[in-house]
Amino acid sequence: MAQNNLKIAIQKSGRLTEDSLDLLQKSGFDCEVYDGKLVSVCSTFPLEILFLRDDDIPEYVQDGVCDAGIVGLNMVREKNKNVKVLEKLGFAKCRLAIAVPNGSDIDSLAALQGKRIATSYSESLKRYLLEKGIQAEIVIIRGSVEIAPRLNIADAVCDLVSTGSTLKSNGLAVIDAVFESEAVMIGREKNNEDISSLMNGFLMRAWAVLEARRTKYIMLNAPQGKLQEITALIPGCKSPTVTPLCEEGWVSVQSVVSEDRFWEVVGNLKSAGARDILVLPIEKIVR
Numbered sequence: 001m002a003q004n005n006l007k008i009a010i011q012k013s014g015r016l017t018e019d020s021l022d023l024l025q026k027s028g029f030d031c032e033v034y035d036g037k038l039v040s041v042c043s044t045f046p047l048e049i050l051f052l053r054d055d056d057i058p059e060y061v062q063d064g065v066c067d068a069g070i071v072g073l074n075m076v077r078e079k080n081k082n083v084k085v086l087e088k089l090g091f092a093k094c095r096l097a098i099a100v101p102n103g104s105d106i107d108s109l110a111a112l113q114g115k116r117i118a119t120s121y122s123e124s125l126k127r128y129l130l131e132k133g134i135q136a137e138i139v140i141i142r143g144s145v146e147i148a149p150r151l152n153i154a155d156a157v158c159d160l161v162s163t164g165s166t167l168k169s170n171g172l173a174v175i176d177a178v179f180e181s182e183a184v185m186i187g188r189e190k191n192n193e194d195i196s197s198l199m200n201g202f203l204m205r206a207w208a209v210l211e212a213r214r215t216k217y218i219m220l221n222a223p224q225g226k227l228q229e230i231t232a233l234i235p236g237c238k239s240p241t242v243t244p245l246c247e248e249g250w251v252s253v254q255s256v257v258s259e260d261r262f263w264e265v266v267g268n269l270k271s272a273g274a275r276d277i278l279v280l281p282i283e284k285i286v287r
């Protein structure tokens with residue numbers, strides 16, 4: 001393996017793989033990927049991508065086998081290694097939830113006292129129950145946790161839920177959530193000088209893409225007399241670009257709007273008199 005390359009671990013094959021590769025590729029880290037490949041060396045940056053099982057990534061980052069990793073926050077919490085969450089990545093969103101069979105007399109966290117809960121997230125569940133003062137038996141199961149109540153080996157389950165359809169099709173309903181999760185970029189608290197400098201370059205490129213994904217570029221026409229009112233409606237818009245239009249009394253305004261409040265802001269702008277609102281995706285933002 002080449003020396004002095006930054007090493008980032010991503011999941012080899014699973015729910016995180018495609019979005020992790022997409023983020024790296026959009027950030028300008030071109031690499032060759034094909035089935036069975038374990039390491040890929042980037043042609044555009046001193047970076048090696050290691051393809052691993054997601055369970056191993058927190059420990060490998062902690063121990064310096066790799067310098068950064070993309071993994072679910074659920075895995076970071078479960079493994080409880082000495083790693084730092086550098087950035088939330090906005091994909092693979094889910095929550096670790098506790099569910100019981102429909103019709104069960106367990107209807108709250110408190111009612112789990114003395115009951116059996118099946119999970120593959122035993123450490124996270126153990127910490128949660130301790131924090132909430134609930135004493136319950138944790139039944140550790142690897143995979144297909146939802147079936148445990150039907151087999152009468154547990155009264156409840158604690159598993160990751162995204163759409164909720166797996167729980168529903170197994171006749172289970174959520175009664176409590178342990179935490180929310182999404183894919184995150186992790187690293188170590190401290191790195192040597194060489195790795196630190198590579199890491200800064202790597203993160204600057206990734207942040208530029210992540211920031212762009214969270215925002216849209218907006219262009220609109222506004223009556224000059226309403227300019228102040230209209231720009232005040234654009235959150236975080238300190239100095240929009242304002243250009244006069246041929247039509248007297250009208251100006252064109254350009255700014256960025258965050259994706260999560262987008263429709264609310266556009267609705268308000270329209271009501272305030274903005275016209276011909278154009279919205280464009282942004283490729284990268286470097287702050």
Ligand code: PRT
Nearest residue numbers: 014015053054055072092093094160161162163164165166
């Ligand atoms: O082989 P390797 O160990 O690398 O992969 P894996 O099989 O352990 O992991 P994988 O690929 O299944 O999941 C990787 C990561 O995706 C998880 O650690 C989470 O961070 C994230 N993620 C997001 C999910 C889900 N959503 C999810 N819904 N991981 C698993 N599920 C499962 C859940 O366990 C349940 O069986 O999907 C089912 C529920 O889905 P819904 O949509 O029916 O609610």
Ligand code: ZN
Nearest residue numbers: 053054055056
């Ligand atoms: Zn795994």
